Amino acid sequence: MNWSLSIGTIGGTSIRLHWSFLLFLLWIGRALWTQGGPGAALGGVAFFALLFACVVLHEFGHILAARRFGVRTPEILLLPIGGVSRLERIPEPPREELLIALAGPAVSLSIGLALVLALGGLPAFDEALSEPGAALAARLAWANLFLGAFNLIPAFPMDGGRVLRALLATRLGYARSTRIAAGAGQLVALLFGVAGLMTGNVVLMLIAPFVYVAAGSEAGVAQLRSATLGLVVADVAMTDLERLPADAPVSAAADALIRTDQRDFPAVDGQGRLRGVLTRDGIVKALRRGGPDALVNEAMQAGVPALSPRHGAEVAVRLLQQGAPAVAVEDADGGFVGLVTWDNLLEHMLVARAWGLSEDRTPRAEGRVPLTARHGGGRARA
Ligand code: ZN
Numbered sequence: 001m002n003w004s005l006s007i008g009t010i011g012g013t014s015i016r017l018h019w020s021f022l023l024f025l026l027w028i029g030r031a032l033w034t035q036g037g038p039g040a041a042l043g044g045v046a047f048f049a050l051l052f053a054c055v056v057l058h059e060f061g062h063i064l065a066a067r068r069f070g071v072r073t074p075e076i077l078l079l080p081i082g083g084v085s086r087l088e089r090i091p092e093p094p095r096e097e098l099l100i101a102l103a104g105p106a107v108s109l110s111i112g113l114a115l116v117l118a119l120g121g122l123p124a125f126d127e128a129l130s131e132p133g134a135a136l137a138a139r140l141a142w143a144n145l146f147l148g149a150f151n152l153i154p155a156f157p158m159d160g161g162r163v164l165r166a167l168l169a170t171r172l173g174y175a176r177s178t179r180i181a182a183g184a185g186q187l188v189a190l191l192f193g194v195a196g197l198m199t200g201n202v203v204l205m206l207i208a209p210f211v212y213v214a215a216g217s218e219a220g221v222a223q224l225r226s227a228t229l230g231l232v233v234a235d236v237a238m239t240d241l242e243r244l245p246a247d248a249p250v251s252a253a254a255d256a257l258i259r260t261d262q263r264d265f266p267a268v269d270g271q272g273r274l275r276g277v278l279t280r281d282g283i284v285k286a287l288r289r290g291g292p293d294a295l296v297n298e299a300m301q302a303g304v305p306a307l308s309p310r311h312g313a314e315v316a317v318r319l320l321q322q323g324a325p326a327v328a329v330e331d332a333d334g335g336f337v338g339l340v341t342w343d344n345l346l347e348h349m350l351v352a353r354a355w356g357l358s359e360d361r362t363p364r365a366e367g368r369v370p371l372t373a374r375h376g377g378g379r380a381r382a
Contacts, residue, residue, distance in 0.1 A: 004077055012072065013063055015056065018079045020210065027202075047136055051143050052078070054111055058147060059085050061107035062159075065100045079210070084157070094166040101162035105148040112144035155184035157214035178222035185215025224317055224345060227352040233316050234309035236348045237329045237338035243268050244296050246275040251292035253283045253299075264326055264341055267300045274336040276300030277326045306330045309337060316340040 004016040025048055033041040055078055062085045063073045077084045085104075115137050116122045123138040154164040161181040168177035189212035196204030228236060242256050246267040253265055257280060265278045278300040286299030305319050306328040316327040320342055327340040 061103040065103035094169040098166035108148035115141035182219035228313040231313040239338035246297040276302040
């Protein structure tokens, strides 16, 4: 998630470039330079600058469709296979997700068709048109048609995966539909990989592992989302925690690390307020650098976001996804109550799955029948 570079903000949406996009541009630029000299490299750069603009337009297709349904998009990430819009939330009704997913490819296909009309017909893919402007337009037409068609492949992480999930979700439920679309994504990735190896196509070889991992993580996030829907932070937080005084030496933290099976330690001040979180890695690093006399408040991670026990658990998941080391739970007076971490969310998911509560219900239905009701309220209520 942090392997990217921000290049600007349009209408409240920050546009970020993934490192692999930059790598791809460099690779193309270098290849063109060695093949055709600086002129070819310059033409290539102009083409990719315009293609890049088309990818942004594709993403704004998704963003504007999402805005119609009241969903904001804080960020888009540009990858060699297209862009990923980080919607603030995925809309619950499948019909809305379907329309948002289709809006991007619709923009790409429209740009492609408009260029084809302007050129008076679809030029052959590698036709050397005498006029450089027309050649550029022809390549852009092809690229946009490809971008639209590629993204309609019914598999995660392509837009078509979302279309497939939305179409299946009305009948099979959200979790199962996501698994099917993610499984299709991993299958497509394997096919890309095999095709790349057989034809020596570097782009396919680069894309294959990315598609595989992205499809898997989509399934993971969907499972987590499914397991936490309808829950509040108090339902998923760890409250039975060993706390460390912020002014204690790190040796005390090392002691607690060995004594307990806890990995993240809340550091609190004299009034019981959270000052930061000391992780296992943080303890080891502090011992190595400053020895046992280093202080907890020098080694801890400060600025841990805090939520009230009544916040939706989804908010905590989102904060962790954005890179927070942990999410603190605080009572109305700012007193520390508990922590939410990836580890304990995973445990929660395992429990929820074992109880068969997270499977195959649409988010809307899960919202109506919160898991909390079946927990008997005995868990971690602050
Ligand atoms: Zn898209």
